[in-house]
Amino acid sequence: MQNGPVQDELNALRASAELRTVTESIQDCAIALLDPQGVVLTWNTGARQIEGYAAEEIVGQGFDRLYTEEDRAAGRPQTLLAEALRTGRAQQEGWRVRNDGSRFWADEVISPLRVENGAVKGYVKVTRDLTRRREQWSEERTLLPVASVTDYAIFMVDPEGTITTWNLGAERTKGYRADEAIGRNFSMLYTPEDAAAGKPRRLLRRAQEDGRVEDEGWRVRKDGSRFWADVVISRVNDGNGKLIGYTKITRDLTERRRAEEQLRQAEERLRLMIESVQDYAIFMLDREGRVATWNRGAEHIKGYTAQEIVGQHFSRFYPPEEISAGKPERELELASSTGRFEEEAWRIRKDGSRFWANVVLSATRNRDGVLIGFTKVTRDLSERKRAAEETAERARQHSVAAELGLYALQTAHLDQVIERSMQTVRETLQIDDVRIFRAGESLPPGARTVRIHAPEPDAEYGFLAASASRPLTANDVAFLQAMANVLAVAMARSQSEEQLRRAEREAAEERGNTVRVQEALLERDEFISVAAHELRTPLTALQLKLQGLENSGGFPQPKAERLCAAVRQTERLARLIDRLLDVSRISQGRVEMAPEIFDLAILVRQVAEDFREPAAQARAALELQLPEKVEGSWDRLRIEQVLVNLLSNAVKYGAGKPITMKLEELGDVVRLFVADRGIGIATDDVDRIFGRFQRAAPIRNYGGMGLGLYIARHIVEAHRGTISVASKLGEGSTFMVELPRLSATAAAGRDKGPRARA
Amino acid sequence: MTAPGCGRTVLIVEDDADTRLALAEVLRDVNYRPLHAANGSAALEELRAATTAPCVILLDVMMPIMDGKQFRAELQKDPALSEIPVVVLSAHADLDSAAQQMQAAGFLRKPVELSALLATVEQFCGRE
Numbered sequence: 059m060q061n062g063p064v065q066d067e068l069n070a071l072r073a074s075a076e077l078r079t080v081t082e083s084i085q086d087c088a089i090a091l092l093d094p095q096g097v098v099l100t101w102n103t104g105a106r107q108i109e110g111y112a113a114e115e116i117v118g119q120g121f122d123r124l125y126t127e128e129d130r131a132a133g134r135p136q137t138l139l140a141e142a143l144r145t146g147r148a149q150q151e152g153w154r155v156r157n158d159g160s161r162f163w164a165d166e167v168i169s170p171l172r173v174e175n176g177a178v179k180g181y182v183k184v185t186r187d188l189t190r191r192r193e194q195w196s197e198e199r200t201l202l203p204v205a206s207v208t209d210y211a212i213f214m215v216d217p218e219g220t221i222t223t224w225n226l227g228a229e230r231t232k233g234y235r236a237d238e239a240i241g242r243n244f245s246m247l248y249t250p251e252d253a254a255a256g257k258p259r260r261l262l263r264r265a266q267e268d269g270r271v272e273d274e275g276w277r278v279r280k281d282g283s284r285f286w287a288d289v290v291i292s293r294v295n296d297g298n299g300k301l302i303g304y305t306k307i308t309r310d311l312t313e314r315r316r317a318e319e320q321l322r323q324a325e326e327r328l329r330l331m332i333e334s335v336q337d338y339a340i341f342m343l344d345r346e347g348r349v350a351t352w353n354r355g356a357e358h359i360k361g362y363t364a365q366e367i368v369g370q371h372f373s374r375f376y377p378p379e380e381i382s383a384g385k386p387e388r389e390l391e392l393a394s395s396t397g398r399f400e401e402e403a404w405r406i407r408k409d410g411s412r413f414w415a416n417v418v419l420s421a422t423r424n425r426d427g428v429l430i431g432f433t434k435v436t437r438d439l440s441e442r443k444r445a446a447e448e449t450a451e452r453a454r455q456h457s458v459a460a461e462l463g464l465y466a467l468q469t470a471h472l473d474q475v476i477e478r479s480m481q482t483v484r485e486t487l488q489i490d491d492v493r494i495f496r497a498g499e500s501l502p503p504g505a506r507t508v509r510i511h512a513p514e515p516d517a518e519y520g521f522l523a524a525s526a527s528r529p530l531t532a533n534d535v536a537f538l539q540a541m542a543n544v545l546a547v548a549m550a551r552s553q554s555e556e557q558l559r560r561a562e563r564e565a566a567e568e569r570g571n572t573v574r575v576q577e578a579l580l581e582r583d584e585f586i587s588v589a590a591h592e593l594r595t596p597l598t599a600l601q602l603k604l605q606g607l608e609n610s611g612g613f614p615q616p617k618a619e620r621l622c623a624a625v626r627q628t629e630r631l632a633r634l635i636d637r638l639l640d641v642s643r644i645s646q647g648r649v650e651m652a653p654e655i656f657d658l659a660i661l662v663r664q665v666a667e668d669f670r671e672p673a674a675q676a677r678a679a680l681e682l683q684l685p686e687k688v689e690g691s692w693d694r695l696r697i698e699q700v701l702v703n704l705l706s707n708a709v710k711y712g713a714g715k716p717i718t719m720k721l722e723e724l725g726d727v728v729r730l731f732v733a734d735r736g737i738g739i740a741t742d743d744v745d746r747i748f749g750r751f752q753r754a755a756p757i758r759n760y761g762g763m764g765l766g767l768y769i770a771r772h773i774v775e776a777h778r779g780t781i782s783v784a785s786k787l788g789e790g791s792t793f794m795v796e797l798p799r800l801s802a803t804a805a806a807g808r809d810k811g812p813r814a815r816a
Numbered sequence: 817m818t819a820p821g822c823g824r825t826v827l828i829v830e831d832d833a834d835t836r837l838a839l840a841e842v843l844r845d846v847n848y849r850p851l852h853a854a855n856g857s858a859a860l861e862e863l864r865a866a867t868t869a870p871c872v873i874l875l876d877v878m879m880p881i882m883d884g885k886q887f888r889a890e891l892q893k894d895p896a897l898s899e900i901p902v903v904v905l906s907a908h909a910d911l912d913s914a915a916q917q918m919q920a921a922g923f924l925r926k927p928v929e930l931s932a933l934l935a936t937v938e939q940f941c942g943r944e
Contacts, residue, residue, distance in 0.1 A: 594907035597927040599838040605930030606842040632927045 088185040091171075094178050096121045096139055108164075108187045110157030121183065126153050126161065142168040142181060151188065160299045163188045189299060211308040214294065215244045217301050219262055231287075231310045233280030244306065249276050249284065265291040265304050277308065286315035339436040342422065345429055347372050347390050359415075359438045361408030372434065375405045377412065393419040394429055402439060414443040452533050458486050459540040466544050472552040479541050483524065487534050491525040494545070506530050508539045510546045519549045583642040590639045597635065601628040640699075641765050644772040651693040651776050658688040658697070658728060662719055665701040669709065676713040678734070683720040688728055690799040696773040697797075700781075703766035704732040704793050712736030712790060726799045735790035744783060770795075824941045827870040828852040829859040829887065830905070831879040835926075839874060842930055843937065855879045856887025863897055870900060871941035872921075877906040877914060888918045901940045 088105030090098050098121050101113035109116075109124060122135035129135070129152070142148040147169050154164040165186045171179045211228035215221050221244050224236035232239070232247060245258040252258070252275070264271040270292045277287040288309040296302045332340045332353050339356035341349055348371050352364035360367075360375060373386035380386070380403075393399040398420050405415040416437040424430050462482050466475045476494065483492045493502075494510070497520050501507050505523040512519050522542040524530065530538075604625045607613075613621055666680050673680050708717045712734025722729040739747060748771040767781075774781045777797050785791035826848045830836040833854070840850040851870060853859035856879060863869070873891075877884035884904065892898045901921035905928065908914055915923035922936055 591907045594926040595832050595835055598907075599832070599834040601927045602835075602838040602842050602930055602933070606838070606845055609842075609930060610845060628927070629929075635927075 086186065088183075088187075090116075090121065090183045090185075092121050092139075092168075092181040092183055094180055096135060096181075099180065105185070108156075108162070108185065109154070115157070124154050124185075126155055129153075138166075138168050139181060142170050143178060146170065154185065162299055189295075189297070211310075212305065213239070213244075214303050214305050215262075216303040217262075217266075219243050219245060219258060222303060228308070231279075231285070231308060232277075238280070247277050247308075249278055252276070261289075261291055262304060265293045266301060269293045274311070285310050285312040287311060337437065339434070339438075341434055343372050343390075343432040343434060345431055347386065347432070350431060356436070359407075359413070359436060360405075366408075375436075377404050377406055380404075389419055390432065393432055394421045397421050405436065413438050413440040415439060448531070448533055452536075455486060455533065455537040455540070458482055459537065459544065462541065463544050463547075466548040466551075469548075470555070472548055475548040476545065479545055483522075483538065483541050486537065487524065487526065487530070489524055489526040493523055494520055495523055496520040506535060506538065508535065508542045510542045510549065512546065513550050519546060586638050587642040590635045590642070593635050594632075597628065597632055601625075601632065604628055637765055637769065640769050644769060651696065653691045653693050655689060655691045656694050658690060658692070658730075659684045659686070659721055661694065661698055662701060662721060662730070665698060665705060666719060668702075669705050672706075673709050673717065676709045678709055678713055679716040681716055681718045683718065685721055685723060688721050688723060690728055690797065692777055692797065693773075696776070700770045700773050700795060701730075701732075703770045704795075707766055707793075708732050708734040708736070708791075715790065728797050728799055730795040730797070731792055733790065733792035738787040738789050739783065739785040739791055740787050744785060747783065748781065822847060823849050825849045825851060825866070825868055825870040826937060826941065827859060827862065827873040827900075829856060829873060829879070829884070830876040831855055832876075835876075839933070842933065846934060848937065848941070856882030856884065856890065859887055860890055863900075869897070872937055873900055873902045874905050874924075874937075875902050875920070877904060877908055885918060888920075892919070903936055903940070 086104055087102075088108040089100075089102045090105055091100040093099055098116050098119055101111065101116050105116075106112060120135075122130055125135050138148045138150065147167065149165070149167045151163065151165050153161045154166070155161055165188050167184045169182050169184075171182060210225075211231040212223075212225045213221055213228045214223045221239050221242055224234070224239045228239065229235055243258075245253045248258055261271050261273055270290065273289045273291075275287065275289070276284045277289070278284055288311050290307045292305045292307075293301060294303045294305055329351075332351075335353055335355045336358050337355055338353075339359045340353045341356045342351040344350050348369055349367050352362070352367055356367075357363055371386075373381050376386050389399050389401075398418065400416075400418045402414065402416050404412045405417070406412055416439050418435045420433045420435075421429055422431045422433050462475075462479055465478055469475050469478075480492055480494075484490065491505070495501055495507075497518050499520070501521060501523055502525060505525040507521045507523040509521055510519040511517070522538055522545065524534075524538055604621065608618075608621050608625050611618075662684060663682065666682055669680065705717070705719070713736065715735035718731065718733045720731040720733070722731070748767050771781050774795055774797065779795060779797035781793065781795050783791055783793050826843055828836055828839050828843075828850055830839065830852065831854050836852050836854070840852055843850045851862050851866065853862045858881075859873070859875075860882075875884045875887065882890075884906075888902060891900070891902070902918070904911065904915045904918060904920040904923040905926065906914065906923070907926040911923050911925055921940065924932060924936055
């Protein structure tokens with residue numbers, strides 16, 4: 059280690075008589091030169107006195123032997139050199155060890171020595187012994203006010219633990235008087251358990267080694283009661299650093315401990331209470347917003363266990379959009395600036411689902427007002443919110459349904475009602491796919507369907523089917539049914555209206571037909587009337603002339619016979635015209651009855667007499683079955699017309715077979731039968747033969763206009779009677795006329811002028 | 817064929833010429849003296865020009881210029897003519913009520929049977 063230029067420098071330094079004189083004469087300070095490795099190069103008088111080594115004992119040795127074993131083990135000497143090198147100066151107060159092994163309290167400064175080019179040549183170590191100063195300080199602190207201190211028990215023990223001093227505070231705290239305590243071992247102040255475990259000795263040993271030990275624990279008073287004590291034991295050395303005993307300062311912390319215990323218990327109760335709360339998430343955040351505590355309610359509401367969430371930032375309870383908007387931080391700021399922040403908003407559970415939360419965030423500060431964190435109380439209002447929303451939704455749906463119902467009432471067109479209801483369902487339920495299916499159509503799978511009831515029980519018009527991505531609530535389904543009911547009513551109405559319109563159309567057509575038919579009939583009647591009149595005029599001249607010729611006589615046969623036939627034909631022509639006129643009068647309701655009292659039996663005989671010749675020509679025997687006398691009040695000419703018509707029909711259709719005319723009296727009613735055994739009438743034809751221009755028989759075989767029975771019916775009905783027929787095809791027909799003996803018009807006699815017979 | 821007419825006058829008021837002539841013919845056959853007119857107006861002239869009043873007037877209803885009803889009204893206004901009986905002769909359906917309305921002494925429905933015609937005329941011209 060005695061190498062080149064450095065050594066030369068040092069030798070030169072050492073050779074400096076002046077410096078040597080200065081350093082060596084200094085007795086208060088130990089001054090030593092160290093080479094870069096810490097080997098002692100010089101050793102002055104102060105060093106010898108303070109540290110106990112002679113120069114020859116230490117020069118050439120490493121300076122680390124001046125340190126305590128602990129410091130050496132910790133590498134402290136080298137650390138100090140390195141620090142000096144780095145900063146230019148290392149100063150430290152601490153224990154150093156003398157040659158004899160005793161310790162002294164030292165103030166030490168180490169500075170590096172550099173040559174001109176900056177390289178390190180070594181170190182200067184200057185060490186002062188501070189033991190004296192330290193002891194003086196210690197004595198002042200210990201001895202002067204100690205006796206009068208009452209708040210602290212201050213006493214000294216010797217190295218074996220025997221009590222040597224006892225102050226007022228000790229007496230007061232421990233209950234022993236000075237004369238009772240001094241001379242006894244301080245272990246009497248410990249609990250038997252601590253004493254048995256060797257705690258007092260252990261504390262002394264630690265104080266001996268470390269200079270000081272502090273302990274908090276139970277101590278025992280003279281009366282056996284315990285108190286919680288804060289104890290500091292300090293080692294006391296004599297002037298040479300030799301252990302002479304320990305000071306022991308004991309403070310009674312019982313009161314503080316009780317208060318702390320109560321506080322702790324209160325806190326514990328509060329903690330237990332908070333932890334057991336299920337309905338509220340109650341937890342704490344640190345100042346930065348990280349979760350610090352977590353209760354069962356928080357776990358229940360948010361889904362995280364304490365293990366999962368404690369230490370995590372609370373922003374994860376917020377929806378992503380709010381996190382990116384910086385809402386969690388803003389809420390913390392608000393809470394810390396105003397003390398409290400409250401809101402209702404969406405929060406996110408562990409599984410990602412949202413819930414509607416009531417949140418109160420309070421800033422928590424310590425006694426000095428320093429923010430230590432936040433308390434957060436969160437309630438899950440989802441149920442309440444959902445219930446409120448459902449109620450509101452239901453109310454809205456009701457009003458929408460009512461509105462649609464009104465619309466359906468005011469709107470005649472089913473298409474419009476359907477379109478509007480589809481739109482209403484889409485808008486109200488926020489779904490895209492809603493359709494109507496007719497009964498029998500296959501419904502889409504997965505759709506929610508409700509029936510559109512038809513008025514008939516167990517029948518439907520169809521179904522209203524809604525497909526939604528979200529599940530439909532009972533509310534929604536009830537709303538759908540309400541819509542379906544509106545549709546059902548609208549459909550039923552539309553159907554009824556359609557039926558009504560059809561019926562009205564048919565009725566109108568029917569009316570139109572009737573009117574046309576009536577008009578046609580009127581026209582025909584008018585035509586008949588006019589035609590009959592027009593025919594009568596020439597017929598008048600013709601008939602008068604023929605009759606005039608016949609009357610004038612003087613015609614030889616066969617001319618006279620031919621003239622006679624011509625007269626008969628004109629008379630027949632006149633009767634046909636009369637009949638036509640009758641029909642037109644009947645259909646115009648212009649027939650008036652002129653009743654008179656007469657014997658119907660006589661009239662029947664007369665008519666039969668008139669028909670003798672045509673009947674004979676038809677080879678039909680006329681059989682009469684008549685009572686003596688059948689009187690009544692009727693229009694003689696009209697009734698005669700009925701008889702003529704019935705009889706001429708019988709002769710026409712019953713040729714070759716006997717014809718029977720019969721009269722019967724039944725109280726106030728008279729019955730007339732005219733029966734033939736001719737061709738008869740088919741059942742289908744029976745009802746229409748009493749109509750105008752109706753004939754059951756084919757026209758090519760039987761002539762005639764088909765007016766006879768029509769006229770007969772009207773005459774009989776004008777007498778408030780009835781006419782009917784019983785007939786079998788091929789077996790003949792029996793006509794029956796039933797007349798009341800006194801027709802209503804019989805009483806209304808009227809002034810009659812002379813009449814010509816038609 | 818002795819004539820019951822005894823040359824008494826009968827006025828025929830009828831627009832149809834054939835009918836008018838046929839009526840005149842058959843009445844003349846039984847010795848009446850028929851006057852005739854084609855309408856009411858002509859009939860009034862005939863009556864006022866005649867020296868003897870007819871014992872009956874056979875009156876058609878529907879005629880041009882002056883119809884039967886107008887003629888009858890005119891007749892009733894003239895005291896010299898109002899007493900002459902009138903028999904309405906028509907094919908009209910409501911002949912009897914029309915006859916009453918016109919205060920006719922009787923009516924005959926067209927076509928008129930010769931016997932009925934002669935009986936009616938006899939009824940008015942046979943007395944005196």
